[in-house]
Amino acid sequence: MSTLTHKAPRARGRKVRRYSTTDRLVLALMLGIPALVVLAFVWGPALGSVFLSFTRWNGVTAIEPIGFLNYQQVATIYPPFWPALQHNLIWLAVLALVATPLGLFLAVLLDKNIRGTRFYQSIFYMPVVLSLALVGFIWTLLYSQDQGLVNQLTGAHVNWLGNSDINLWAVLVAASWRHVGYIMVLYLAGLKGVDPSIKEAAAIDGANQRQIFFRVVFPVLKPINVIVLVVTVIEGLRAFDIVYIINKGTNGLELLSVLITNNIVGEASRIGFGSAIAVILLVISLAFIITYLVQTFRKEDLR
Template sequence: MTDATTARPATASETRTPSSAAGELASRAPSKRQRRRHRVRRLTKRDKIVLALMLGIPTLVELALVWGPAVATVFLSFTNAASASPVKNVGTQNYHYLRTIDPEFWPAVRHNIIWLLVFAIIATPLGMFFAVLLDRGIRGSRVYQSVFFLPVMLSLALIGIIWNVVFNSDFGVVNGFLHDTHLHSPVSWYGPDHDLTAVLIEASWRQAGYVMVLYLAGLKAVDPALREAAALDGANAWQTFWQVVFPVLRPINIVIVVVTVIESLRAFDLVYITNGGTNGLELLSAEITQLIVGPANLVGRGSALGVVLLVISLVPISFFLVQQFRKEKNG
């Protein structure tokens, strides 16, 4: 009597011989070439020398040109170092002099604060406005971007020369216009009453282009789906930017805040080119130069002022680093 069920034919896997199974396992095993490819390459003596040079030389340069002078400045700020006297420890006398006696310290602090406010209220919003317009893809945006960014590529000395043609009391463009139109008598733009205003216009012209480039890079990285979703929800262009796009630009905003504070504190070139940082243009950086390089050569007092400027500069830098570390921890 035959079996009711039909016998199922054996599959290829069931009919494999031990030798064929071993061959299949050997084919699945990584080849010698693949094992060699994934093997970690050990550093040779030459590689270690090259790495040591690549890391050591920049580190030595950084220590010699940045941290060495910074530490020396801190030590000199507690001495009476000058051109014609032996170096002696005077404690905090230099800091006391700056706070209570120096007639240019507090005007310099006030002018640096004004510099910061102008950058924060005028230059930065202007740069953001330029970036938003260029991000919308207006006609000739490449040309406008080059025009706005041109001051950033120029040296501050050249910017001072260019604006001297504009604000010069004798042959300046502005005074020529005022004279021809009889709107106002010629103004001494580089005099003690208006020199800070003139130099702030020059500095803002450059700072706005710098901020524009940073914001433009951030806007290009914003996901277009966010704008599309906001448009579907009925948001207009103003609401889309401030409620959707601007919060996404938080990392760029932190960078711009730090850059704005640092740029306002280290402002020096335009001021020194204009009148050497005197007669209404006193700034902390210019006063440091006057104390150390000036006729009095008061290295100790200039170093104390340099330490004050260093401590103030560390505040935005520390804020930026804290934000970055917090972002990496949460990310």
């Protein structure tokens, strides 16, 4: 009695690619070097900050472990912390609820290929190529109390950047000016990738333009929405350059990033204390991003 051996049939027309040693070396270098750079310059300092936040260290003397004392002092006996946290949350809210929707609105308009669309794209995107430090310098000139363009056009004599009751809102206009262009480009790239046939099918079914966008197009932009969320949270919570250029983050423009710099850099360096504020800022950032991602993918799984 013979034993029959069955061999799995080979897929016809499919070639199994074998990587040579050189190919594997190139792939390892292309993946390994960026991974090492990220570990060294992103996750390394982040984990280092977490460790230092539980210590007392001025960068010269020996590191002294002190547990949660830095966090306790930040929340109880450090007056600038709570105003700075409030300012950061206001900053994030304005970017998320005003600047981001405006960037989306501009992207939708420019996606319709209106006349001069290339020109408008360039105009709105131009602030993005400028650093926040340069944006702060430009708007310092525009807000100048004596010769600023804003007061010249309005006929007012307002100290936009010196008045602690209004300077945060004035700076947010400048930050939003830059943020809108960035969001516009991200959404415009996403809209260009939407299949026109799905919009045509929705129109045939009787959907109007508003329904087509919110019920058909916008859900397709989920990957872009995730990127926009991450960018907006980062821009809202790490803001530093623009307020530091204006008045070094004082007199109503206190932000967490400024407090971190003031505590870590300087003669009275408190690296552990500044690291505790940095960890708090990191936790807040991750809380927004992770919550959004969990809600987004949970809805996707329920479909």
